Amino acid sequence: MEEIYSVFAQEAREQLTAMEDGLLRMEQGDQDAETLNAIFRAAHTIKGASGVVEIHHVEKFTHILENLLDKLRNGEMQVSSDMITALLQGCDHIGALLDRVDQGYMDEDPAVAAAGEATAATLRAFTGGAATAEQAGMVEASVGTVERAGGDTAISDCWHISIRFGRDVLRMGMEPLAFLRYLLNLGEIVHLTTLSDAMPLAEDMDPEACYLGFEITLRSHATKEQIENVFAFCRDECDLYILPPNSKVGDYLNLIEHLPEENMRLGEILVKSGAITQEELDQGLRRQKAAAKIAEATEQPTPQLGDILVDKKMVQPEIVEAAAARQKQVQEKKTAEARLIRVQADKLDQLIDLVGELVIAGASANLLAQKSGQGSLVEATSVLSRLVENIRDSALQLRMVQIGETFNRFNRVVRDTSRELGKDIDLVISGAETELDKSVVEKIGDPLMHLVRNAMDHGIEPAEVREAKGKPVKGRLELNAYHDSGSIVIEVVDDGGGLKADKIQAKAIEKGIIQPGQTLSEQEIVNLIFEAGFSTMEKVSNLSGRGVGMDVVKRNIQALRGTVDVKTEVDVGSRFIIRLPLTLAIIDGFLTSVGDASYVIPLDSVVECLALQDDATRGHMLNLRGEVLPFIRLREFFDVEGAPPQRENVVVISAGGQKAGIVVDQLLGEFQTVIKPLGNLFKHLRGIGGSTILGSGEVALILDVQALTQLAGQAEERRASPPQRIGAAMLSERE
């Protein structure tokens, strides 16, 4: 796909987000005119941009949206909740159209088009339905102008456009017809007069020159700027005069004065097109003559008709407003541009890659320096490695984005879902400025969405139930984010009914996830909701039953090397806590070795290290201060050749609330680990999450802690009979 389209889609999406934000704010009672203006500007920008890249179906649809917004902005209509719903649907549709553009198709998807028609019809119904209101508004507006201008306003409620095309327009490949036809996009051409007075006699007429001029009456809600923009390409090649609706008669007379054709003829045209009445024209011309006489009498140079008639009051407030808004917009854009630089994501990735290499090279230099035993060299390399670490941190910082954008999407989700469910739910967001890696942000959206929907559907009770329980009728959903010791924590909190342990236990037994009579702690029971094939809701609602359960949420989060926990209290609410690493590219690792091979265990999952004592083990279980710990011997697991050393070590790791031991030969200490993904070939390899390169240039494998703890548990499970889960296995071991 050409770059211009992807840039268009991206920028349009930003505008769309701005629109959605504004609409939601308006729904919550934001009456600020600037909010509405911002929404309108966003819609207008999308329309303009889609016109430029010639994706006309987007342009067409946005135009409908813009019409309604314009009416709202002009105060011709009052905003209603239904209208906002329709406008939001409109935004969604534009989003769908943009998706299509992103996929590289410039045409409209027929399926999407049908949905768009329905939305367009809804939007049009609002504008159409307000026809009477519109007329009322117009009368009001014109009355207002009369007051301001002192009673000399022409009758016309239309724009008047006078244009004389330059001689070379046609030769330059521009087609007046095209510009004029484009006006139809802005409104209705009520009257058009073609003037060919400039054309010389046939003998002298140059067939390739343009001699035409036009007087156009346009009924439109467009701004002066929009109309001017229609002629932007030929602006230098033509004389263009635009008079706003309800202009003073004087303005028209002034216009007549400025145009090349004979005054009376132009006057007739204006009268014919309905811009001014004959009487107004006569009056104006009489006054002009009178003024000329006075001027003669006082021996002053004849004032121009315009000087007499144009006075400050005559400039319509809309024009000033539009100009001011435009200026502000330009300013805003400039400051925003100064603060932000758009960088291709892959350039950034490349930088991170290079920094990763630098870290590895630095580690290698460090190693050699230490081996050499030269004090000054060691010092130099340690300074170097400190700087490299700083560079690493700054480079990773570049990829950090605020989570706020992701959170804000949920405003819309909560709004729509709560309506669907008939519940009144407030969304409270905190810590929106918390930053995390862009790739994490992209992937956390789906699990979060599921948790939020779940909280609204299953968590927060219907209003009657809440009232009966003495809780506030309005439900409350919180999205929090904060940093906590090298990881980021995202919480989804609801003040709903909480998870009922007995119900979960019964369900788990029914589904065969646990055995009847098995004793589990409350927390263990609650965590069962993350097991595959678990759902407590009897009724399959529109929201649940999407084929995605909590187990998928858990898996998705684990794929990001994160964890998810739930804390719940009956009738008070539930709190889902997602803990994620700050970045996916570089981690602090713990280096171990088995035989000649090195393995890295992510440091944040290491609980403790101890020497393996044979008398403390039983099968694949270890007695850790009275606690039963399943363990895996890496030597066996990876079939490493050679005999184990006399003293083996155990690294106790914890993942997803489970602990396990990993038996290795040697502990080598902390290690800055640059994660290199494994190729597709190794995709199905269990227990290994990636690879890294050591300072010595050797490759070390990074252990997938999550998978290993599961494997440790399952290995035990296979041995235990009848098949039981880890919890049960551990319990039987204890007995």
Place this chain on the structure above:
Amino acid sequence: MTEFATQTTTDGALHLILDGPMTIYNAGEIKEQLMSGLQTSSILEIDLSHVGEMDTAGFQLLVMAKRESMRRGHTLRIVAHSPAVREVIDFYNMDAFFGDPMVIPAEH
């Protein structure tokens, strides 16, 4: 490119048939044809039913021909319009200027 055919009708009018586009690309040629038509006969009938495309340059030539013929006190009639021609004249709101009856096909 545009082809021209002329024939003289029984009432002495010159019948000029234009077949092809009337655009800036052949404006010079068309102007010559129209001028020679105007000089040949005091009644010029122009058949535009085969004009597939018309732009502002083409339209201007019609205006020029009409004006020139009026200046000379001659008669110029456009006896047949193609949809493209009709559309342009319509848009420019010049039907009255030419004063020719436009035949609007039934399907419109």
